[in-house]
Amino acid sequence: MGSGSSPCASCKLLRRRCAKDCIFAPYFPSDDPHKFAIVHKVFGASNVSKMLQDFYFKIKLVYLMIKQELPVHQRADAVSSLVYEANARVRDPVYGCVGAISYLQNQVSQLQMQLAVAQAEILCTQMQQEPIMPTPQIVDPDDHHDHDHHHHHQKSSSSFLDLPQYLNFASSSNNAIHDYSLKRESIFGVHDMVS
8 A cells, every 4th residue: 555544546546445565556656646647548557567567578589578577676767757658648649759759859950050050150260360371382492493483372372362252151141040951953953952
């Protein structure tokens, strides 16, 4: 029997006498009737009783079902899992826990994308703020083509001057992401949406 003389929530709901060794009493106290009611609604009292007493596991490749007693110290965790799953199933009868997991995984993916964009913007900003140093040129003393060398140095320096325009892409369009779908142009010139 539960605490004192009051029957546990299970026996109260099922209108039966709460025995001294009632398997539900330690996990479904009489002061929290909703906890057992929702588990009973989704799984049924008989199934919950079986789950608390025994658990089954399959051995791969042999396809044997082995029945073992659920250790007492794991029963409270089993009840917590059953209550969580029952609540999820009531909220979302089709997907249950899987719906909640999918939603959270989708949220993580979107946040990872936002983080990657923010890190790219930080990198671009840092590159724009750093002074661009020309690359040191190694001069061969035996080389008599000073004019060609000077022309090559001017060409490589001018390519550094063009660099900021390529780094400026992060500052355009207010750096905001309004839509996570990306546009790409197909070989026919039509814009396809890729999500």
